[in-house]
Structure formats: structure tokens, C-alpha cells
Amino acid sequence: MEKKPVRAKELAAGKRISGFDEVVSGYSQEEALAESLRCLQCKNPACISGCPVNINIKEFIFQVTKKDYAGAYFTIRKTNNFPSICGRVCPAEYQCRKACVLNKSKFAYCGPEAINIHFLERFVGDYGMRNNLQAPVEKDAQSSKAKVAVVGSGPAGLCCAGELARKGIAVVVFESLQSCGGVLRYGIPNFRLPREILDYEINYLAKLGVEFKTNVVVGKTVSLEELFQQGFSRVFLGLGAGVPSFLGIKGENLCNVYSANEFLTRVNLMSAYKFPEYHTPVNIGQHVLVVGGGNTAMDAARCALRLQKINGIKPDVKIIYRRTLTEMPARRLEIKHAEEEGIKFRFLVQPKEFHADNRGFVRELNCLSCELREADASGRRKPVVLEDSDFSIPCDLAIIAIGLEANQVLTSATPELKTDKYKDIMINPATMETSIKHVFAGGDIAGGEGTVIEAMGMAKKAAISILQNP
Numbered sequence: 079m080e081k082k083p084v085r086a087k088e089l090a091a092g093k094r095i096s097g098f099d100e101v102v103s104g105y106s107q108e109e110a111l112a113e114s115l116r117c118l119q120c121k122n123p124a125c126i127s128g129c130p131v132n133i134n135i136k137e138f139i140f141q142v143t144k145k146d147y148a149g150a151y152f153t154i155r156k157t158n159n160f161p162s163i164c165g166r167v168c169p170a171e172y173q174c175r176k177a178c179v180l181n182k183s184k185f186a187y188c189g190p191e192a193i194n195i196h197f198l199e200r201f202v203g204d205y206g207m208r209n210n211l212q213a214p215v216e217k218d219a220q221s222s223k224a225k226v227a228v229v230g231s232g233p234a235g236l237c238c239a240g241e242l243a244r245k246g247i248a249v250v251v252f253e254s255l256q257s258c259g260g261v262l263r264y265g266i267p268n269f270r271l272p273r274e275i276l277d278y279e280i281n282y283l284a285k286l287g288v289e290f291k292t293n294v295v296v297g298k299t300v301s302l303e304e305l306f307q308q309g310f311s312r313v314f315l316g317l318g319a320g321v322p323s324f325l326g327i328k329g330e331n332l333c334n335v336y337s338a339n340e341f342l343t344r345v346n347l348m349s350a351y352k353f354p355e356y357h358t359p360v361n362i363g364q365h366v367l368v369v370g371g372g373n374t375a376m377d378a379a380r381c382a383l384r385l386q387k388i389n390g391i392k393p394d395v396k397i398i399y400r401r402t403l404t405e406m407p408a409r410r411l412e413i414k415h416a417e418e419e420g421i422k423f424r425f426l427v428q429p430k431e432f433h434a435d436n437r438g439f440v441r442e443l444n445c446l447s448c449e450l451r452e453a454d455a456s457g458r459r460k461p462v463v464l465e466d467s468d469f470s471i472p473c474d475l476a477i478i479a480i481g482l483e484a485n486q487v488l489t490s491a492t493p494e495l496k497t498d499k500y501k502d503i504m505i506n507p508a509t510m511e512t513s514i515k516h517v518f519a520g521g522d523i524a525g526g527e528g529t530v531i532e533a534m535g536m537a538k539k540a541a542i543s544i545l546q547n548p
């Protein structure tokens with residue numbers, strides 16, 4: 079009998095847009111068991127090499143089939159510190175699930191669809207969290223004397239801090255914002271990653287002895303050199319890629335044209351969706367336009383739609399993208415959710431110029447139509463603007479979500495820290511050490527915009543190097 083893929087339950091679109099509650103529910107034990115039993119337990123499991131940190135997926139799914147959830151949790155934790163987070167945000171369809179042999183229809187008796195590895199990971203991670211399971215602490219005499227500074231508290235910084243603290247190293251995390259978590263806090267909205275999960279992981283690190291110092295901008299408040307003078311023997315830099323890219327078109331500095339970073343930070347970090355209970359407003363308009371096709375664009379659009387709904391405005395949010403749905407880098411699930419919630423997509427559209435009213439507030443975006451030609455360096459087909467194809471779209475709030483770059487506060491204050499042409503910090507990929515001895519880096523600042531799991535993978539590698547000689 080065919081075993082059907084088990085879908086995770088979701089809040090109905092009409093209901094979820096009235097707030098910021100989590101959209102996707104986790105599996106129940108019965109659902110997790112049923113999904114785990116679809117796994118073929120391949121002799122050579124391709125899914126493991128599809129995972130950037132090589133989680134032993136075959137093993138943990140086998141443990142789920144035996145209802146050994148604690149065992150499954152510790153199997154995942156060997157390579158991934160934050161399964162509840164990754165089970166929610168990993169782009170599994172491009173990673174482990176893409177490699178799953180069940181994508182081939184000859185195995186249709188197990189359902190012609192990859193195992194929902196991410197939902198199983200989330201189930202196991204949440205089980206671990208509910209039961210307060212934690213990987214063992216293995217202190218040793220040499221590491222217990224060391225003191226390491228971690229700069230940045232995104233997934234890279236948190237992962238590195240956890241790896242080191244578990245071996246008895248004293249770790250202090252320096253974060254420039256007022257709360258820790260990096261993009262997990264200020265970028266990804268609560269309806270995708272509830273804050274309790276992030277708080278749980280940060281609190282656990284605090285219990286391990288990790289000290290968090292917020293509102294400290296390393297490179298301004300304190301220099302790298304001063305950190306060494308304060309007695310830190312090693313420094314890990316997980317600075318992320320927090321500076322937004324802009325279109326460089328006329329009118330981009332008009333009122334109510336935001337970068338996605340500012341918009342999402344206002345909404346997620348500063349709780350603008352609870353204004354006036356919280357003091358940060360967002361001047362949400364009647365017609366919202368989001369430019370871009372990645373996860374950031376989806377998050378910004380879905381937040382904007384919720385804000386319209388909460389403020390009693392008839393939802394009107396459009397995403398414009400210069401390629402087509404096929405080339406969109408956002409996770410497929412986020413695109414599906416955005417469509418279900420009523421967000422409209424306009425493809426093959428290139429922004430040309432924003433126009434304002436007489437008070438300087440944006441009123442419309444003048445655009446050009448495109449067509450796709452041969453592939454460019456990114457491997458995606460290149461959009462080419464069509465002549466005389468101008469048209470306008472009304473908008474009174476525009477959000478630019480076309481990419482992020484390295485923040486140069488620390489690197490420009492530290493010229494010995496070598497950067498590449500993208501201003502990312504250069505590292506020795508074998509050790510993650512930078513051009514400055516005893517300074518390591520990982521995550522988006524050392525590889526360009528990536529994913530949560532990739533950032534954690536790099537941080538873990540750096541932690542291993544630090545542990546060899548703390």
C-alpha cells in the first residue's frame with residue numbers, strides 16, 4: 079500500500095494574516111512516525127551529502143521509526159546545534175530533500191515525494207526542547223583556562239559560542255543590537271520562527287556560562303586590539319551581511335521607501351506590529367510594493383500584508399521581480415504561503431524611477447518590462463529590458479529587498495583584516511582563520527549571503543580550530 083507523504087498542518091490563510099502567530103504547526107508523534115516510515119533507509123543516503131552540515135539523516139529518521147526521539151535528538155545535535163530553528167527555516171528543498179531518492183517516481187509506493195526531513199528535524203528538535211535535552215558538556219583542563227570573544231550573535235556567533243562553552247571555554251558574545259539572534263531576531267518574522275525558540279537557545283547558552291554583552295559595536299565601542307588586551311585569547315567574527323543593497327534609481331530616497339532591513343527590523347525587533355504599545359511605528363500604506371525575489375522579499379511582503387490587515391486597511395501587497403518564478407531564490411514554501419495570503423507577483427519587471435506627491439512621499443513606481451535571455455554568471459537567465467515598455471504601479475510604501483552586503487564598521491577600523499572584492503572577510507577555508515592571527519570568521523561575513531545552516535557550519539569549523547589551540 080502506498081505510504082502518503084504527511085503534510086504539516088497550517089493556519090488557514092484568512093486567519094493567519096490577522097496576526098504574527100506561527101503558520102506551520104509541527105508534526106504530532108503519530109505524524110512524525112508515519113512520515114519516518116516512508117524513509118527507504120538507503121544504503122548510500124544522498125540526503126546526508128545534501129545537508130551543509132551532513133546531519134546523519136538516515137540514522138535520526140531510523141531512531142524516529144523506533145520512537146527513540148531522544149536518540150534522534152542527539153544524533154542531530156552532533157552536527158547541528160539548533161534543530162528546532164533549522165527545521166523551520168532551512169531551504170530543505172534545495173538541500174537534503176533535493177537529494178532524496180524518493181524524488182524519483184519509481185519508488186512511488188512510498189509516495190513520489192522526498193521525505194519531509196525538515197519537518198522531522200523540527201519535531202525532534204521541539205521534543206528535545208520540551209524535554210530540556212542538551213548535548214553533554216565536556217570540559218578539559220586546557221580549554222577551561224581560555225577566554226574567547228565572539229562578535230555578533232546571529233546563527234554563526236551563537237553556534238560558535240555553544241561549541242566553545244560546551245568544552246569549558248569562557249565565552250563573551252558582543253552584539254551591536256539591543257537583543258541577540260541576528261537575522262533570526264530582526265529579519266525572520268515570528269510567524270516563521272517563534273521568538274520562544276530563539277530565546278530558549280540563547281538562555282541555554284547563558285546557562286552554560288556564555289556572557290552576552292549587547293549594544294557593543296566592535297570596531298567602534300571597543301577595538302579588536304582592545305579585546306586581546308582585555309585577555310581574550312581568540313576572537314570569532316560572525317558579523318553577518320547586514321547592509322542593504324539599493325537599486326540606485328531616482329526617487330529611492332523618498333519618504334516611505336524603505337530597505338527591507340529597516341522595515342523588518344522595525345517590525346520584528348522593535349515590535350512595530352504592536353504599535354502604540356511599542357513605540358516604533360511603520361507608516362503602512364494602502365498600496366505596498368516589494369522589490370526582490372528572495373526570502374527577505376517574502377518576509378517583508380508578508381509582514382506588510384499583516385500590518386495592513388491589523389490596521390484595518392484592505393490588503394494590497396505586490397512583489398515585483400525582474401526574472402520569473404522559476405529563478406526566484408526564495409524558499410518554495412514561503413512563495414506558496416505568500417500567494418495563499420493574497421500577495422500578488424509581477425514578474426519580468428525592472429524598477430526605473432519612484433515618483434512622489436508634493437510632500438515628498440512616494441506615490442508610484444515607474445517600471446520597464448523585461449524578457450529573459452541566456453544565463454548570466456549566477457547560472458540564471460538574464461533579464462533584458464524591453465524598449466518603450468514603461469508603465470507605472472501605484473505605491474505609497476515601497477520596500478527594497480534586493481540583497482545584503484557586508485557591514486564594514488569593523489573591517490574599515492581594522493585595515494589588517496583582509497577583505498575580498500565584496501568586502502567580505504577573507505579566511506583560510508581549512509581553519510576559518512582570517513589574515514589576523516587568532517581571529518577567525520564565519521557566516522555571511524565570510525562567504526556572502528548564505529543560509530542559517532551554512533553560517534552554523536562555518537562557525538563550527540572555526541570552533542574546532544579554536545579548540546585545537548585555545
Ligand SMILES: Cc1cc2nc3c(=O)[nH]c(=O)nc-3n(C[C@H](O)[C@H](O)[C@H](O)COP(=O)(O)OP(=O)(O)OC[C@H]3O[C@@H](n4cnc5c(N)ncnc54)[C@H](O)[C@@H]3O)c2cc1C
Nearest residue numbers: 230232233234254260261265296317318521522528529530
Ligand atoms: C529577512 C531574511 C530572511 C532569511 N530567511 C532565511 C531562511 O528562511 N532560511 C535560511 O536558511 N536563511 C535565511 N536567511 C539568511 C540567514 O538568515 C543568514 O544567512 C544568517 O542569519 C547568517 O548568519 P550570521 O550569523 O552570519 O549573520 P547574522 O544573522 O546577520 O548576525 C550577525 C550579527 O552580528 C551583529 N554585528 C554585526 N557587526 C557587529 C559589530 N561590529 N559588533 C557587534 N555586533 C555586530 C549584527 O547586529 C547581527 O546580530 C534570511 C536572511 C534574511 C535577511
